[in-house]
Amino acid sequence: MTPGLRDVKRAAVARRLARIAFEQVREQGLGRVTVEGIVAEAEVSRRTFSNYYPCKEAAVAAVVVHSVEAGLAAWDPPESAGVLELARSLVEHQVKSGVLRQLAEVAALATEYPQLVPFVRAAQWQMWSAVGDKVLEAVPEPDDEDVEAVRLVVGALFGIVTSGLNAAGIGDGDATRTLRASVQRGLVRLEQGLGSEG
Numbered sequence: 001m002t003p004g005l006r007d008v009k010r011a012a013v014a015r016r017l018a019r020i021a022f023e024q025v026r027e028q029g030l031g032r033v034t035v036e037g038i039v040a041e042a043e044v045s046r047r048t049f050s051n052y053y054p055c056k057e058a059a060v061a062a063v064v065v066h067s068v069e070a071g072l073a074a075w076d077p078p079e080s081a082g083v084l085e086l087a088r089s090l091v092e093h094q095v096k097s098g099v100l101r102q103l104a105e106v107a108a109l110a111t112e113y114p115q116l117v118p119f120v121r122a123a124q125w126q127m128w129s130a131v132g133d134k135v136l137e138a139v140p141e142p143d144d145e146d147v148e149a150v151r152l153v154v155g156a157l158f159g160i161v162t163s164g165l166n167a168a169g170i171g172d173g174d175a176t177r178t179l180r181a182s183v184q185r186g187l188v189r190l191e192q193g194l195g196s197e198g
Contacts, residue, residue: 013044017039017052018063022063024038060106060116060119061110061122061123063102064103064123067099071094071097072131075090086135087157091187101176103165106123124162131157132151156190164179
C-alpha cells in the first residue's frame, strides 16, 4: 500500500526533527540542546515536536530508525535467495548506505550521555524488528522454517551488532569495519551450523 501525501509529510517531519536533534547533540552536547532549539531550527512548533517525540533523547535515537528505514526501502534483494544470502546482501547494502556508521555514531553518543541509552536500545530493537520483517518479505513463499531461520539470523545479527556497538574502545572510524567483519563472521558460523566446530 502506497502511503498518502499526509503520511509522506509526517514521515519527513519526523526524520527532520530526529536529524536536527542528533546533529545538535553531536555538535553541542546533550546538556546544551533543548527541544526549543530543535524546533526553532526545524521551524515547527513545540506541539509538533511532541506529536512525534516525547523528548529530545527519543528524537536523537530515532535517527537510526529513520536511517534503517531508508536503507530498507532502497534495498533490492537478490531473487530466489536463502535467508543467509538475503541477510548478507542486506548487511552489505546497509554498510554502503551508511546505516552502520550512523548506528556507531549514535552508540558513541549514548556512551557519552548515558541518559540516551534506553532510547537507543528501544530504537535498536525497532530497527532489528524492521530488518526481520524486510528479510522475511524477500523470502518467496515463506514457511514456518523460513520464519524460524529469519528469527535466528536476525537475532544473531542483533546480538553481534549491539554488543559490538557497546564494546569499549570502538571509535567511529573503526566501528563500521569492525561491525561488518563481526557480522560476516557470524553469518559464516550460522551457515556452517552453530556448534558443529566442536
